[in-house]
Amino acid sequence: MSVNLFNAVEFSHLLLKKTLKPGDKALDATAGNGYDTKFLAELVGAEGKVFSFDIQKEAVNNTQKLLQTADLEKNVKIIKASHAELDSYLEDKINAAIFNLGYLPGGDKKIITRAKSTVKALKKTIKLIENDGIVVLVIYSGHPGGDDERDAVLKFVADLDYKKYNVLNYKFLNQPGPPPQVVAVKKRI
Numbered sequence: 001m002s003v004n005l006f007n008a009v010e011f012s013h014l015l016l017k018k019t020l021k022p023g024d025k026a027l028d029a030t031a032g033n034g035y036d037t038k039f040l041a042e043l044v045g046a047e048g049k050v051f052s053f054d055i056q057k058e059a060v061n062n063t064q065k066l067l068q069t070a071d072l073e074k075n076v077k078i079i080k081a082s083h084a085e086l087d088s089y090l091e092d093k094i095n096a097a098i099f100n101l102g103y104l105p106g107g108d109k110k111i112i113t114r115a116k117s118t119v120k121a122l123k124k125t126i127k128l129i130e131n132d133g134i135v136v137l138v139i140y141s142g143h144p145g146g147d148d149e150r151d152a153v154l155k156f157v158a159d160l161d162y163k164k165y166n167v168l169n170y171k172f173l174n175q176p177g178p179p180p181q182v183v184a185v186k187k188r189i
């Protein structure tokens with residue numbers, strides 16, 4: 001029997017799947033083409049709620065279409081705004097959040113998530129996370145600006161109080177180029 005070493009996206013989904021249950025609330029901080037939002041919507045089910053942010057119209061449209069095709073749009077609120085302003089839209093606590101950083105696959109590669117707004121959003125998200133909840137980031141750093149963002153995220157999470165949060169950094173060490181990595185922040189009970 002062999003064990004699977006999950007790639008970054010697979011590992012991020014595994015963490016979300018282990019955390020979320022029907023009726024929960026979840027955040028997708030970067031909707032993009034909607035794959036993570038759809039995954040969250042499936043996990044929380046009809047009794048749950050997903051909040052999904054993106055600054056690009058194209059991403060909002062792609063996410064809307066994907067959800068409609070899967071008949072999942074009812075329990076998702078798609079918000080065309082920066083995740084840095086998420087506290088203007090979300091009041092309730094959430095059980096899990098995903099940040100899939102970088103640019104929209106198939107879209108404009110110059111529109112990227114950026115260190116300052118990502119860390120601002122991350123701080124706000126951590127305040128909203130329920131005990132035993134998780135914030136998962138998939139970080140791509142191969143594009144211009146990506147390494148600054150990665151370093152800012154790593155610095156912020158490394159300084160979180162270990163008595164309140166468990167912080168994980170998951171990445172393959174021997175891949176060409178900077179490999180995508182997963183950072184997870186779990187709020188301890």
Ligand SMILES: C[S@@+](CC[C@H](N)C(=O)[O-])C[C@H]1O[C@@H](n2cnc3c(N)ncnc32)[C@H](O)[C@@H]1O
Pocket residue numbers: 029030031032033034035036037053054055056059081082083084100101102103104105111112113114117
């Ligand atoms: C790598 S893609 C997300 C992929 C997506 N989760 C999926 O499943 O397809 C990153 C997205 O972040 C969005 N983005 C960039 N800056 C943002 C911001 N400040 N707030 C919210 N979304 C942002 C981009 O428009 C892009 O669509």
